[in-house]
Amino acid sequence: MPQNADQSQPVIDEAIFEHLVGLAAFHLSEQEKAYLRRELNQQLRSIRELEALDIGEDVPITSHGVPYSGAIAAPLREDEAEVCPAADDILEQAPEVDLRYLVVPDIPHEELE
Amino acid sequence: MSTSLCDLPALEQLRLIKSREISATELLEAHLARIDAVEGRRPSTDAYTPDPEDLKYVHAFITVTRERAQAQARAVDEALANGQDPGPLAGLPLAVKDIFCVRGTPSTAGSRILERFVSPYTATPVARMEAVGAVMIGKVNMDEFAFGSSSESSAFLPPPGNPWNPAYVPGGSSGGSTAAVAAGEAALSLGTDTAGSIRQPAAFCGVVGLKPTYGRVSRYGLIAFASSLDCPGLMGREVRDVALALQVIAGPDPYDATAAQVPVPDYLTSLERPIEGMRIGLSPDYFKLKYPDPETGEIRERGIAPEIEAAVWRAAEVLAGMGAEIVEDVPMPHTRYGIPAYFVVSRVEAASNLHRYDGVKYGHRFEGPVADLGELYRRSRGEGFGPQPKLRILMGMYVSAEQYEKGYYETALRARTLIRRDFDQAFDPQGDYRLDCLLTATTPTTAFKIGDVYGDTVMMQYADSLTVSANHAGIPALSIPAGFDSSGLPIGIQILSPDFTEGRLFQVGRAYEIATQDDPWRQETPMVVKSLEGG
Numbered sequence: 001m002p003q004n005a006d007q008s009q010p011v012i013d014e015a016i017f018e019h020l021v022g023l024a025a026f027h028l029s030e031q032e033k034a035y036l037r038r039e040l041n042q043q044l045r046s047i048r049e050l051e052a053l054d055i056g057e058d059v060p061i062t063s064h065g066v067p068y069s070g071a072i073a074a075p076l077r078e079d080e081a082e083v084c085p086a087a088d089d090i091l092e093q094a095p096e097v098d099l100r101y102l103v104v105p106d107i108p109h110e111e112l113e
Numbered sequence: 114m115s116t117s118l119c120d121l122p123a124l125e126q127l128r129l130i131k132s133r134e135i136s137a138t139e140l141l142e143a144h145l146a147r148i149d150a151v152e153g154r155r156p157s158t159d160a161y162t163p164d165p166e167d168l169k170y171v172h173a174f175i176t177v178t179r180e181r182a183q184a185q186a187r188a189v190d191e192a193l194a195n196g197q198d199p200g201p202l203a204g205l206p207l208a209v210k211d212i213f214c215v216r217g218t219p220s221t222a223g224s225r226i227l228e229r230f231v232s233p234y235t236a237t238p239v240a241r242m243e244a245v246g247a248v249m250i251g252k253v254n255m256d257e258f259a260f261g262s263s264s265e266s267s268a269f270l271p272p273p274g275n276p277w278n279p280a281y282v283p284g285g286s287s288g289g290s291t292a293a294v295a296a297g298e299a300a301l302s303l304g305t306d307t308a309g310s311i312r313q314p315a316a317f318c319g320v321v322g323l324k325p326t327y328g329r330v331s332r333y334g335l336i337a338f339a340s341s342l343d344c345p346g347l348m349g350r351e352v353r354d355v356a357l358a359l360q361v362i363a364g365p366d367p368y369d370a371t372a373a374q375v376p377v378p379d380y381l382t383s384l385e386r387p388i389e390g391m392r393i394g395l396s397p398d399y400f401k402l403k404y405p406d407p408e409t410g411e412i413r414e415r416g417i418a419p420e421i422e423a424a425v426w427r428a429a430e431v432l433a434g435m436g437a438e439i440v441e442d443v444p445m446p447h448t449r450y451g452i453p454a455y456f457v458v459s460r461v462e463a464a465s466n467l468h469r470y471d472g473v474k475y476g477h478r479f480e481g482p483v484a485d486l487g488e489l490y491r492r493s494r495g496e497g498f499g500p501q502p503k504l505r506i507l508m509g510m511y512v513s514a515e516q517y518e519k520g521y522y523e524t525a526l527r528a529r530t531l532i533r534r535d536f537d538q539a540f541d542p543q544g545d546y547r548l549d550c551l552l553t554a555t556t557p558t559t560a561f562k563i564g565d566v567y568g569d570t571v572m573m574q575y576a577d578s579l580t581v582s583a584n585h586a587g588i589p590a591l592s593i594p595a596g597f598d599s600s601g602l603p604i605g606i607q608i609l610s611p612d613f614t615e616g617r618l619f620q621v622g623r624a625y626e627i628a629t630q631d632d633p634w635r636q637e638t639p640m641v642v643k644s645l646e647g648g
């Protein structure tokens with residue numbers, strides 16, 4: 001857990017923000033960027049209250065509140081393929097389709113470091 | 114108090130249909146007429162210019178499924194005419210939060226990115242209600258992807274107004290649901306609760322709202338926000354109405370592995386059993402709030418609104434008068450970490466769930482020229498998402514990115530364990546407190562004015578301070594009306610209990626309803642309904 005930094009300084013600077021925007025795949029206006037970055041930094045002030053918690057690794061994580069013991073957990077279904085009765089309805093929702101294929105523009109290729 | 118057909122409790126409407134005193138079609142048409150009278154202009158994604166006239170209307174519905182509902186009502190009437198039983202919800206008008214997929218209807222989640230999405234399948238809770246005769250009258254407005262506590266973040270504007278005073282918010286994110294129920298536009302509504310999104314608007318609108326135990330109701334067909342916290346639930350005008358509807362929607366579902374294999378008890382049979390001997394707790398940690406100062410970021414402490422605190426104490430007295438034992442000073446020390454942990458957990462899950470919207474498979478697609486698929490994603494998501502989804506996705510990216518803030522996500526999940534332990538200790542039958550239920554306020558304040566808080570995402574989130582712990586812990590919680598403040602706005606109180614004990618919540622809530630049924634505040638009528646009667 002990071003220690004509390006100077007709360008008057010924005011933690012998410014422009015460079016970090018632009019990186020997040022790239023990861024999130026957003027095209028944003030300058031006005032949106034200013035609002036979103038300000039609110040992110042405000043929310044971080046609240047999140048930093050977690051730093052006050054004296055919490056050790058002996059406290060297990062909770063991924064959801066209700067314990068799913070074998071008694072109440074649903075059994076897994078058989079892994080069997082079924083024909084989807086609504087395939088055409090699903091394809092109808094796609095913005096662009098050609099012969100039941102989804103149409104997309106060129107897929108960019110980049111070398112991964 | 115209004116005596117119109119539309120304002121009767123659901124159980125009374127059902128009795129009138131079953132006894133053939135009215136038809137399902139008559140009941141539906143009365144509700145459609147109410148919708149026409151109180152809705153105002155239909156919310157849309159067109160450029161929105163606020164108009165003072167909007168502050169007189171409810172604006173609860175994104176879509177009114179008029180013809181579909183009329184066909185359903187006719188089918189109920191025909192079945193009854195043929196001596197058949199269409200089921201326990203026969204003919205009952207139901208408003209569905211627009212986050213549930215319903216086959217053949219627009220299912221928008223309040224977002225431009227799903228504006229033209231027509232669902233190819235139906236969510237389990239909706240399917241179960243329709244299968245036993247419920248008539249879906251329409252899809253109701255909400256915060257975009259349920260991200261908010263006022264319903265103002267919807268892409269479909271004007272935002273919903275509070276029927277008790279439409280210049281105020283109905284709460285959120287299920288604000289369209291509670292507004293529709295309070296205004297007599299539907300007898301029941303199906304909504305979702307991720308941090309308080311059923312209970313907070315129920316308190317703001319003076320209706321009953323239930324967040325069931327996580328796993329009590331299937332999430333199949335629910336447009337996902339935060340999958341470990343999302344909980345489908347119900348809103349109605351009386352506890353009995355909500356109990357009846359939970360009976361219908363609860364239980365295992367082969368389409369949702371998190372729907373628990375726990376038998377569903379008969380809620381209505383146990384509803385009016387005496388509460389004598391029940392141990393009901395009060396915690397000082399639910400009478401005060403800790404929140405960051407908007408200017409300095411320092412953590413401040415303040416009490417909940419005095420009129421709301423007084424309503425909780427009065428409810429404790431009422432329940433004590435019915436034989437319950439009130440246990441004071443129950444420690445719930447990790448309540449204050451509910452919102453900070455939620456800021457982390459919900460954002461990480463939201464970021465993951467919202468990656469599916471890409472302008473390719475379904476939903477909004479940028480129509481201009483693009484260089485490649487990456488630009489199509491960026492342009493489509495940039496146009497399709499409003500500011501709140503963008504904010505939540507960005508925060509989810511940040512707090513889960515190893516290179517920026519190691520440990521926030523894991524710490525938040527451990528904080529969640531501590532919140533759960535607070536409840537486990539309070540409800541432990543062998544523990545110091547041995548509570549059957551915890552009694553708290555539902556909200557720190559009553560409804561606020563439209564525009565007063567929206568935009569400040571931290572203060573908006575703190576509207577859920579008293580409700581979010583139940584989502585972290587997974588336990589059930591019920592909000593019931595408990596009077597009005599000096600401005601004439603409803604006050605809600607909250608009852609919380611152990612996993613899968615919704616029946617106990619109904620029992621306590623119903624006991625409070627019976628004990629206060631002759632109180633003068635029970636005779637009040639929402640402003641939008643009163644204006645119809647006056648004119």
